[in-house]
Amino acid sequence: AQTVTQSQPEMSVQEAETVTLSCTYDTSESDYYLFWYKQPPSRQMILVIRQEAYKQQNATENRFSVNFQKAAKSFSLKISDSQLGDAAMYFCAYIRGSQGNLIFGKGTKLSVKP
Amino acid sequence: EPEVTQTPSHQVTQMGQEVILRCVPISNHLYFYWYRQILGQKVEFLVSFYNNEISEKSEIFDDQFSVERPDGSNFTLKIRSTKLEDSAMYFCASSPDRIGANVLTFGAGSRLTVL
Numbered sequence: 001a002q003t004v005t006q007s008q009p010e011m012s013v014q015e016a017e018t019v020t021l022s023c024t025y026d027t028s029e030s031d032y033y034l035f036w037y038k039q040p041p042s043r044q045m046i047l048v049i050r051q052e053a054y055k056q057q058n059a060t061e062n063r064f065s066v067n068f069q070k071a072a073k074s075f076s077l078k079i080s081d082s083q084l085g086d087a088a089m090y091f092c093a094y095i096r097g098s099q100g101n102l103i104f105g106k107g108t109k110l111s112v113k114p
Numbered sequence: 115e116p117e118v119t120q121t122p123s124h125q126v127t128q129m130g131q132e133v134i135l136r137c138v139p140i141s142n143h144l145y146f147y148w149y150r151q152i153l154g155q156k157v158e159f160l161v162s163f164y165n166n167e168i169s170e171k172s173e174i175f176d177d178q179f180s181v182e183r184p185d186g187s188n189f190t191l192k193i194r195s196t197k198l199e200d201s202a203m204y205f206c207a208s209s210p211d212r213i214g215a216n217v218l219t220f221g222a223g224s225r226l227t228v229l
Binding site: 093 | 147149151155156157158159162170172203205207217218219220221222223225
């Protein structure tokens with residue numbers, strides 16, 4: 001069975017600094033997708049970034065980038081120039097290419113200090 | 115930007131009562147989903163729905179749960195007889211096609227409190 005593990009329950013970063021959130025996953029599939037979702041206090045799930053497993057190039061979205069290590073089954077999220085609005089729960093998620101349900105990790109609570 | 119709309123935002127109910135949570139997916143999306151998040155825990159898949167039938171469901175989605183698309187725009191989750199452990203945030207989501215290549219868009223969630 002596929003699993004997603006986020007080993008950091010909480011992280012803290014100074015405003016304008018860089019922080020990396022860790023995620024590892026377990027799968028025997030070759031076709032899959034990985035996601036990072038942000039959940040602010042409003043509780044809405046917001047897509048931050050997506051990575052296709054068949055792509056070697058790491059996805060980037062403005063201040064957000066990933067380090068995708070397929071062999072190690074690692075998918076970390078780097079937030080550069082952290083802002084107060086980045087404070088939220090961050091969930092790593094996996095989906096098998098042919099299957100329609102996301103598998104989430106337990107989340108990492110990110111605090112941003114002014 | 116198109117969004118998934120959920121109502122109510124918060125519902126409080128007595129144990130044993132029936133609850134219906136409503137969702138309006140993005141209009142051109144074909145796949146619909148319900149996920150659940152018990153407070154402090156991870157988000158869990160409940161059910162996916164396509165072409166007016168359930169395409170996949172988790173072990174959480176037992177006989178107490180049902181989904182329906184009654185009128186071509188709403189997508190509802192019904193809990194027949196609520197239990198205390200049903201207290202959670204329920205998220206509706208939709209996608210234009212099977213997700214992966216397509217992104218899943220979530221609603222803001224419906225918080226259910228069972229007393």
